[in-house]
Amino acid sequence: MTELNDLPLRDSLRGKAPYGAPQLHVPVALNVNENTHEISEPILVDIISRLALALKDINRYPDREFTSLRNSLANYLGHGLTESQIWAANGSNEILQQLFMAFGGPGRKALSFTPTYSMYSIIASSTDTQYVEVGRGDRYEINEGLVVEAIKTHQPHITIICSPNNPTGTPVSLEVIKAAYEATSGILVVDEAYAEFSLNDDSALSLLEGRERLLISRTMSKAFAFAGARVGYLAADSAVCDAMRLVRLPYHLSALTQAAAEAALAHSSEMLRTVEDIREQRDRLYVSLQDLGLDPYRSDANFILVGGIEDPDGMWKALLDQGILVRNVGIPNTLRITAGTEAETSAVIAAITELVSAK
Numbered sequence: 001m002t003e004l005n006d007l008p009l010r011d012s013l014r015g016k017a018p019y020g021a022p023q024l025h026v027p028v029a030l031n032v033n034e035n036t037h038e039i040s041e042p043i044l045v046d047i048i049s050r051l052a053l054a055l056k057d058i059n060r061y062p063d064r065e066f067t068s069l070r071n072s073l074a075n076y077l078g079h080g081l082t083e084s085q086i087w088a089a090n091g092s093n094e095i096l097q098q099l100f101m102a103f104g105g106p107g108r109k110a111l112s113f114t115p116t117y118s119m120y121s122i123i124a125s126s127t128d129t130q131y132v133e134v135g136r137g138d139r140y141e142i143n144e145g146l147v148v149e150a151i152k153t154h155q156p157h158i159t160i161i162c163s164p165n166n167p168t169g170t171p172v173s174l175e176v177i178k179a180a181y182e183a184t185s186g187i188l189v190v191d192e193a194y195a196e197f198s199l200n201d202d203s204a205l206s207l208l209e210g211r212e213r214l215l216i217s218r219t220m221s222k223a224f225a226f227a228g229a230r231v232g233y234l235a236a237d238s239a240v241c242d243a244m245r246l247v248r249l250p251y252h253l254s255a256l257t258q259a260a261a262e263a264a265l266a267h268s269s270e271m272l273r274t275v276e277d278i279r280e281q282r283d284r285l286y287v288s289l290q291d292l293g294l295d296p297y298r299s300d301a302n303f304i305l306v307g308g309i310e311d312p313d314g315m316w317k318a319l320l321d322q323g324i325l326v327r328n329v330g331i332p333n334t335l336r337i338t339a340g341t342e343a344e345t346s347a348v349i350a351a352i353t354e355l356v357s358a359k
């Protein structure tokens, strides 16, 4: 047995910590923004039958171009997109990693607006890309002025804007995306992992036409209730997909992943039927927490960042004692809570109400 630091590890990885949201088995898991609703039986049966078909050819490598899946994703997204403008990978994390391999790397710089998704800095460090963090404004909002100034100052090769932003829930207007695009000569990645939860018609997909350096990252892990299947995807100019081909591993999407994703997409309207209920639970959570004197931030996603918590560690542990897992993302006086089913949301509201009134 040896220690990590005794190994001849790359210098830039020394002292780094891996991504590590705790994976605990509890009755109410509201910590990683999954869709907590189960997939219905008939859809599961259809997915299984397509997996069975894929298994018949499992002795062969899968379609390296996953053309059929790219077609299904283009149809799902609409906006006149075609399969040549779609790329997919094992989760949008792998999409981001491939983007950093293609457009980042040693001597290159990435920029994002913090607090934001923790994987950006981890992927920057694993690809030896310099990562610049610019703080968000009041209530974690970002506006054109802040974004344009940051881009002009730092001249990044990759700018990432998460919309709605994780972990704050903050939506970003299309005006901000347009201004960011104008300000940079690098690529602009809009991470829309939570786009389906937004009621506003504010997807940056509508801006793709004529903007060949604009990349929109999506995932089936959140609204689609498909986190375990690991399917993320990208919509961009077809030249961007050619860039991804330079860095992807051959056959990176298994035949089983392709089959499962296509089956799920064939049922997209049923798969997304829970989204409206989740929005309702999110809004109920917001109002209840506000009524308790806490300070929830506005959210267009399926979670809420809650401020005004005196002792977040204490509350995190007290909730866990009751079988409820939420997330402490390290922002002082806050916890992040996923909007789950009605029953799960009621459970977390009741538990927090009791903790707050016990004070």
Ligand SMILES: *Cc1c(COP(=O)(O)O)cnc(C)c1O
Pocket: 033, 090, 091, 092, 093, 094, 117, 162, 166, 191, 193, 218, 219, 220, 221, 222, 227, 230, 231, 232
């Ligand atoms: C959850 C999340 C992802 C999704 O990652 P997958 O690898 O697709 O599961 C991407 N971006 C953000 C901001 C997220 O919160």
